[in-house]
Amino acid sequence: MSSITYGKHLFARSRKIQRQQTRVAYLFLLPALLFFFGFVVFPMGMGIYTSFFNYTMRDFDFVGFANYAELFRDATFGRSVVNTMIIAVASVPLVMLFSLWVATVIYQKPVMNRSFYRGVFYLPVVMGSVPVVVVWKWIFNRYYGILNWVTQTLGITQANINWLGDARYAIWCILAILFTTSIGQPIVLYVASLGNVDASQIEASEVDGASKWQTFRHVKWPSLLPTTLYVAVITTINSFQCFALIQLLTSGGPNGSTSTVMYYLYDTAFRIYRYGYANAMGVVLAIIIAAFSTFQFRVMRTDD
Amino acid sequence: MQKSMTREQRNMRSPYMIIMTVLLILVSLFFIFPFYWIITGSFKSTAELNIIPPHWFPMEPTTMHYERLFVEPSFQWLLNSFIMSLISMILVCIVASMAGYVLAKKRFPGRVAIFSLLVAAMALPRQAILIPLVRIMNTLGLHDSLWAVILPSIGWPFGLFLMKQFAEGIPGEMIEAARIDGAGEVNTFLRIVMPMLKPAFGALAIFTFIIVWNDYMMQLVMLASRAKLSIALGIATLQAEFGTNYGLIMAGATMGSVPIVLIFVLFQKYFTQGIALGAVKG
Numbered sequence: 001m002s003s004i005t006y007g008k009h010l011f012a013r014s015r016k017i018q019r020q021q022t023r024v025a026y027l028f029l030l031p032a033l034l035f036f037f038g039f040v041v042f043p044m045g046m047g048i049y050t051s052f053f054n055y056t057m058r059d060f061d062f063v064g065f066a067n068y069a070e071l072f073r074d075a076t077f078g079r080s081v082v083n084t085m086i087i088a089v090a091s092v093p094l095v096m097l098f099s100l101w102v103a104t105v106i107y108q109k110p111v112m113n114r115s116f117y118r119g120v121f122y123l124p125v126v127m128g129s130v131p132v133v134v135v136w137k138w139i140f141n142r143y144y145g146i147l148n149w150v151t152q153t154l155g156i157t158q159a160n161i162n163w164l165g166d167a168r169y170a171i172w173c174i175l176a177i178l179f180t181t182s183i184g185q186p187i188v189l190y191v192a193s194l195g196n197v198d199a200s201q202i203e204a205s206e207v208d209g210a211s212k213w214q215t216f217r218h219v220k221w222p223s224l225l226p227t228t229l230y231v232a233v234i235t236t237i238n239s240f241q242c243f244a245l246i247q248l249l250t251s252g253g254p255n256g257s258t259s260t261v262m263y264y265l266y267d268t269a270f271r272i273y274r275y276g277y278a279n280a281m282g283v284v285l286a287i288i289i290a291a292f293s294t295f296q297f298r299v300m301r302t303d304d
Numbered sequence: 305m306q307k308s309m310t311r312e313q314r315n316m317r318s319p320y321m322i323i324m325t326v327l328l329i330l331v332s333l334f335f336i337f338p339f340y341w342i343i344t345g346s347f348k349s350t351a352e353l354n355i356i357p358p359h360w361f362p363m364e365p366t367t368m369h370y371e372r373l374f375v376e377p378s379f380q381w382l383l384n385s386f387i388m389s390l391i392s393m394i395l396v397c398i399v400a401s402m403a404g405y406v407l408a409k410k411r412f413p414g415r416v417a418i419f420s421l422l423v424a425a426m427a428l429p430r431q432a433i434l435i436p437l438v439r440i441m442n443t444l445g446l447h448d449s450l451w452a453v454i455l456p457s458i459g460w461p462f463g464l465f466l467m468k469q470f471a472e473g474i475p476g477e478m479i480e481a482a483r484i485d486g487a488g489e490v491n492t493f494l495r496i497v498m499p500m501l502k503p504a505f506g507a508l509a510i511f512t513f514i515i516v517w518n519d520y521m522m523q524l525v526m527l528a529s530r531a532k533l534s535i536a537l538g539i540a541t542l543q544a545e546f547g548t549n550y551g552l553i554m555a556g557a558t559m560g561s562v563p564i565v566l567i568f569v570l571f572q573k574y575f576t577q578g579i580a581l582g583a584v585k586g
Binding site for chain 2: 018022025026029031032035036040041042046047050102105108117119120122123124127128129130131136137138139141143144180192237240241243244247262266270275278279283285286289290
C-alpha cells in the first residue's frame with residue numbers, strides 16, 4: 001500500500017520535472033525559432049501565397065495558377081532552366097572527379113603541405129564571388145584580357161575572341177569560373193573522409209600485391225561513397241543557385257543565352273517588378289532543389 | 305638509408321607521385337592566378353594595364369587607383385561588411401548553441417517535429433525567399449540597413465546542426481553532476497556546455513563570418529544607398545559605373561578580398577573542421 005503511494009508520488013514528481021524540462025527546452029529554443037519562423041518559414045509561406053497573384057508595384061490580384069502556366073510558355077524561362085541544367089550536369093562530374101583527384105594526391109603529403117593546398121583550392125571561395133568575377137571579366141576581355149594573348153601565343157586561336165559576348169563561348173566561361181569556386185569544399189570533405197579509411201586495410205591490400213587502382217577501387221572507394229553522393233548534391237545545388245557570376249559577368253546575355261533560373265528570377269523581380277511571377281519561379285526552383293536534397297537525406301541518413 | 309625510409313617517404317619519391325605533384329602545382333597556379341592578378345593589377349598604371357603582351361608584374365607601381373578608390377566611401381563599405389559579418393557571427397553562435405544544446409541533450413514533446421522542420425528548411429534554396437524577405441524588411445523599416453542582411457542570416461539553421469552534432473558528444477553525467485551540485489539551467493549551459501562546445505564555436509564563427517561577408521545576392525537586394533553598401537556591392541557598383549577602368553576595379557577587389565583571405569588563413573583550422581563536421585553527417 002505504502003509502496004503504491006510512494007510510486008504515485010514519484011510519478012507526479014517526475015511529471016513535474018518533465019514539465020519544467022520542457023519549459024526550459026522551449027526557452028532555449030525560443031530565439032532560434034523566432035528567427036527561423038520570422039525569416040525562413042514566414043517568407044516561404046508568403047512566397048508561395050503571392051505566387052498565385054498578379055503582384056507588381058501597383059496590382060495585387062488573385063490569378064490562380066496563371067503565373068505557373070505562363071512559366072511553361074515563357075521561352076526565356078525555358079532557356080534559363082536548360083542553362084541551369086547544363087551548368088549542373090557539366091559541373092557535377094567534373095567537380096567530383098577533380099576534387100577526388102586533388103584530395104587523394106594532397107592526402108599523401110605532409111600535414112603542412114596538405115593544408116597549404118587545401119587553402120589554395122579554397123581561395124576562390126573565400127575571396128568571394130565579386131572579386132573573382134571582376135578579375136575574370138578582365139581576363140576574358142576581348143582586347144585587354146590576358147586570355148586572348150595566352151591562347152594566341154600558344155597558337156590555339158588566331159584572332160581576338162569575344163569570350164563573354166559570343167553565345168558559343170559565354171556559358172563555358174561561366175562554367176570555368178564556377179568550377180574554380182566549387183571545388184574547395186569537396187576537397188576538404190574528401191580529405192576528411194580519406195582520413196576515415198581504415199589504414200590497415202590499405203596496408204593489407206598493398207602487401208597482397210594489389211595495384212594502386214585496385215586498392216583505390218576496392219578499399220578506398222566504398223568508404224568514400226557517402227561523401228561522393230554528398231558532393232554531388234551540394235554541387236548540384238550550388239549550380240542551381242548560380243547568380244553572382246551571371247549577373248556580374250554577362251547579365252544573362254548575349255540574348256538570354258547565359259540566363260539561369262536564379263538570374264531570371266532576380267531580373268523579373270527587381271528590374272521588371274513582377275513579384276508574383278518571380279515568386280512562382282522561386283517555388284519551382286525550390287521544388288527542384290528540394291527533390292535533390294530529399295534524395296541526399298535519404299542516402300545520407302545514418303542516424304536520428 | 306634506403307631501408308630506413310618509411311612507406312610515406314617511398315610514396316613521396318615514386319615517379320607517380322612526382323608527376324602528380326607537378327600536375328597539382330600547375331593546377332594550383334590556375335587557382336592562385338586570379339588573386340595574384342587582382343593585387344598586381346591594382347598597382348599598374350592605366351597604360352600598363354592595357355599593354356599586350358601583358359606585364360606579369362607592375363614595372364612602375366602606382367597607387368593612383370587607390371587614391372581614386374578612397375574618393376568613394378570605400379572604407380565605409382569595408383566597415384559595413386565587417387559589422388554585418390561580426391554581428392551575424394556573434395548572434396548565430398549564441399542562438400545556435402542554445403538551440404543545438406537542447407535538441408541534443410533534452411527530451412521534450414515536439415523535439416522530433418521541430419528538428420524535422422529545420423532539416424526540411426535546410427534543403428530549400430535561400431534565394432527562393434528573397435523577394436518576401438525584402439518585403440518583410442520594408443515593413444519593418446529595415447530595408448537599406450545592415451540589419452536587413454544580418455537578421456535573415458541568423459534564421460538559417462545550418463549552425464544549429466553543427467552545434468547539435470557537437471553537443472551530442474557532451475557526456476550526460478557532466479550535465480547531471482552540475483544539476484546535483486545545484487547549478488540552474490542557465491548556469492549549467494554557461495559553465496559546462498559552452499566550454500565543451502568551444503571547437504564548434506570556432507568553426508561556426510569563422511564559417512558564418514565568411515558566408516555573410518560573401519553573401520552578395522542578399523546584400524544586393526537589401527542595401528541601396530551608397531554609404532550603406534558592403535565592399536562586395538561596392539566593387540560591383542564600381543564595375544557597373546567604370547566598366548573597363550580595371551585598375552580602379554582591381555583596387556576595390558584587393559580591398560574586398562585581402563582582409564577576408566587573411567582572416568581565413570588565420571582561422572583555417574577551425575574552418576576546415578567545421579565543413580568536415582557539418583557535412584560528414586549531414
